[in-house]
Amino acid sequence: MKRYTDADTYDNKIPSVVTIGTFDGVHIGHKKIIEQLVEAAMQNNLESVILTFFPHPRMVLQKDTNIKLINTIDERIQILEKTGLDNLVIHPFTKAFSRLSAGEYVEKMLVEKLNVRHVIIGYDHRFGRNRNSNIIDLASYGIQNDFTVEEISKQDIDNVAVSSTKIREALLDGDITKANVYLGYNFMLTGKIVRGKELGRTLEYPTANLHIKENYKLIPKKGVYIVKSEIENKTCYGMMNIGNNPTVNGTHQTIETHFFDASFNLYDRKIQIEMLKRIRDEKKFDSVEDLKMAMQQDENFSREYINSIL
Incomplete structure (x- = not known):
């Protein structure tokens, strides 16, 4: 897949079939539409x-x-x-861009920059x-x-909307299992490991403190979760706490993960953590x-859970 940071840089030598949308989550409903897009491109x-x-x-x-949002742009x-x-094509959305008339948008974006021959779009x-x-x-x-226009059915569009809503609701309820079913993959958190108060060491559970710079990223409900991550080409399982650490009078929310049987120095590393359950x-707690x-x-x-899925 080629990626472009704006439509101006798109290589439009070959005519295209285009679909337009946010695709937040890139969940099972989105993938059905993308399969339709890819198939139409191959056939023509x-x-x-x-x-x-x-x-x-x-x-x-x-x-x-x-x-x-369910995903950061990088995810x-x-x-x-x-x-x-x-x-x-990830085109920058600005106020100036929002002021383009429909005709200007079609001519400048779809026709001139993307060389469109077919558009697949929702009703x-x-x-x-x-x-x-x-x-x-x-x-x-x-x-x-x-160029021709193909309508994505109302049912498919409604399914996408329902899926997105259900995924967000599930994450906010802490129902990672349901969210992952709708996503078709494990929900992930991506960020840099930063130094915290290192309280985990005193409990014999050293933790990696994840900082997510994108403030628009949806964080699931506070609680304890089973997670996994790929670190130095090794699959590492662990448990994550999202919350304020009330037992030790924490004042702000943190995302801390204790990886089992791992001794990596993770400080300042960017890692991605998948949430399983x-x-x-x-x-x-009282003490x-x-x-x-x-x-x-x-x-x-x-x-026990990890052993059951391996």
Whole structure:
């Protein structure tokens, strides 16, 4: 898959079939649409292209700092690379771009820059300034500019919307198992390991403190989870705590992972951690000893679960 940071740099020598969207999560509903895109490109000797935008339009137009996405942009790229897609165009979304009329958008983006011959799009797709044009308008522009428009069925689009909603709800409820079923892969957190208070060492459970720079990344419900990560070409399992560490009077949320049977120095490394199963809620214990006992129980449960899936 070739990746472009804006449509201006796209290599448009070969005509394309294009679909447009956020594709947050790149879940099983999205993958059905992407398969349709890739198949159409192969059958017609065209290049398959996903046109997406970053930052999310709501971040730009509404200054929505509360928006939470299933994937960071880098995670989205990583997942799309496995779909068979030829090209991913991530065009910067700006206020100036949002002011393009529908005609300007079609002519400049789709026709001139992407050399489009076929567009696969949802029945409810809106585009142009103030999102005032729809799929009927797009088909009309297609007749004028020699490209065809194929509608993704209402059922497929609704399934995508339902899946995205259910995934976000599941993550906020801590139901990682359900989220992973809808995603078709394990939900992941990606960030850099930074130094924390190193309280885990005093409990004989040293932890890697994950810092995620993207504040739009959705973080699952507080609690303890079974996780895994690829570190130095080794699959490492462990348990993660998302929360404020109330037993030791923590004041802010952290994401801390204790990896079993691993002795890597992870400080300042960027790692990706996959979340497999939730163990329990975060809890304030009466003493540090009670906390340590609970962590031992968490470890026993985790190891049993890991052995059951290996």
